[in-house]
Amino acid sequence: MAIEMRLRTMDLVREDMVRRRIFADPAIFNAEMKRIFGRTWVCVGHESEIPEPGDFKTEDIDGRPIILTRHVDGKIYALLNSCRHRGATVCEIPYGKTNVFRCPYHGWTYLSNGELISVPYREEFGPDFDIASFGLGRLPRVATYGGFLFVSFGSDGPDLLEHLGHAAPWVDQFSGRAPERKVQATKPVKQRYVGNWKLQLDNFGDNYHPQFVHPAGFGPRRRRQEPNGAGAQSSGPASRPSDVGSRIQRSFARGHAMMTFSPPRSFGDPPKLAEYITALSERVGPDEARRLVATDLHVFIYPNLFIQTNMNHFRIVRPLAVDQSEVQTYACRLVGAPDEYNQANLELTAGWGSPAGFVQVDDLEALTRVQRGLRADVDQWVLFKMGRDERVNEDGDRESNSMTDLLSRGFYREWARLMSEPDRR
Numbered sequence: 001m002a003i004e005m006r007l008r009t010m011d012l013v014r015e016d017m018v019r020r021r022i023f024a025d026p027a028i029f030n031a032e033m034k035r036i037f038g039r040t041w042v043c044v045g046h047e048s049e050i051p052e053p054g055d056f057k058t059e060d061i062d063g064r065p066i067i068l069t070r071h072v073d074g075k076i077y078a079l080l081n082s083c084r085h086r087g088a089t090v091c092e093i094p095y096g097k098t099n100v101f102r103c104p105y106h107g108w109t110y111l112s113n114g115e116l117i118s119v120p121y122r123e124e125f126g127p128d129f130d131i132a133s134f135g136l137g138r139l140p141r142v143a144t145y146g147g148f149l150f151v152s153f154g155s156d157g158p159d160l161l162e163h164l165g166h167a168a169p170w171v172d173q174f175s176g177r178a179p180e181r182k183v184q185a186t187k188p189v190k191q192r193y194v195g196n197w198k199l200q201l202d203n204f205g206d207n208y209h210p211q212f213v214h215p216a217g218f219g220p221r222r223r224r225q226e227p228n229g230a231g232a233q234s235s236g237p238a239s240r241p242s243d244v245g246s247r248i249q250r251s252f253a254r255g256h257a258m259m260t261f262s263p264p265r266s267f268g269d270p271p272k273l274a275e276y277i278t279a280l281s282e283r284v285g286p287d288e289a290r291r292l293v294a295t296d297l298h299v300f301i302y303p304n305l306f307i308q309t310n311m312n313h314f315r316i317v318r319p320l321a322v323d324q325s326e327v328q329t330y331a332c333r334l335v336g337a338p339d340e341y342n343q344a345n346l347e348l349t350a351g352w353g354s355p356a357g358f359v360q361v362d363d364l365e366a367l368t369r370v371q372r373g374l375r376a377d378v379d380q381w382v383l384f385k386m387g388r389d390e391r392v393n394e395d396g397d398r399e400s401n402s403m404t405d406l407l408s409r410g411f412y413r414e415w416a417r418l419m420s421e422p423d424r425r
């Protein structure tokens, strides 16, 4: 209620600019956690992280600890990591395999579907104590799409497929590039930055910055590192800044987005590329295999999943506080592709996204500086005005081929919609 008032009275979001305050005000952050991360579908990783019965990983959404498990019935459960006795967490390790979770405080023991199976000194709780009613809490909804694992603290609202809408076929392309149509996520590199979570979204949708922020990754310095001097399509600040090739950018309903890079950016051919294409051709045919391999695609699923086919990785942004966020980078293997090909992409992702890498670390420095600068005057505006050719395509989605802030405009339309949506109950 309070935030609805503020949305009305403070005029926080306009079509092509947003008030700086939304990145800096703890009250707005708290409202986001309730109305966005506490209600919509949130990505928490990939099902390949917990492939076998007994596998689990722990996560944290807005300070609420959860456990994602694969039970003996083969299903994935999203459990609240909080003992039903006095509330202690029952698991503190990020990944593992177990038949039971035993609370360290008084020994209550739960199965991987959350069922409580053992209470020491149970008779002391009296004859009416029913252990069947004291299983670990379950999140109302858990679902996967394209291997990505989503949970929702909200018990109603659109199902996952409806939520993904027109973005779903683009998500499919990630595993679609694997000869066996499956990817295997590796454990994420986690990096924190001193900045609001939405800055990472804007950075993802921003094709204005790479030539300035990433001269080592995309600009002239990178080109000079390549043996033939042709390592990247961007030609640095000397080129016309809106030269983005025949890139397509689309903004879908509910804040999701995609963009393609055409021609695809190249970091040199990975080893065994021909063998990989042959393996993929066996499933999809040679023409489709070549098309998939040549597609350099970014997909964003609001509010926190970033997928990149280039190097086969995805990222998740995790809000920690109004000015603290974590980016998790998951390098992935394409199942059925040669080991050497996969290994080269894992190493490229490490080079791209690790703290000692040549791309993401520069972005996070830029975001840290934005966060610091915003505080100079939080009533000023952040501008998303670029884009001279925005149009609505035949599917009803907004689209552009130029240097544009189209994607961020879509993020903030969704932000305003979710933040002003009345409580469902």
Ligand code: FES
Binding pocket: 083, 084, 085, 086, 087, 088, 103, 104, 105, 106, 107, 108
């Ligand atoms: S808090 Fe878990 S057994 Fe007591």
Ligand SMILES: [Fe+2]
Binding pocket: 203, 209, 210, 213, 214, 359, 363
């Ligand atoms: Fe960047």
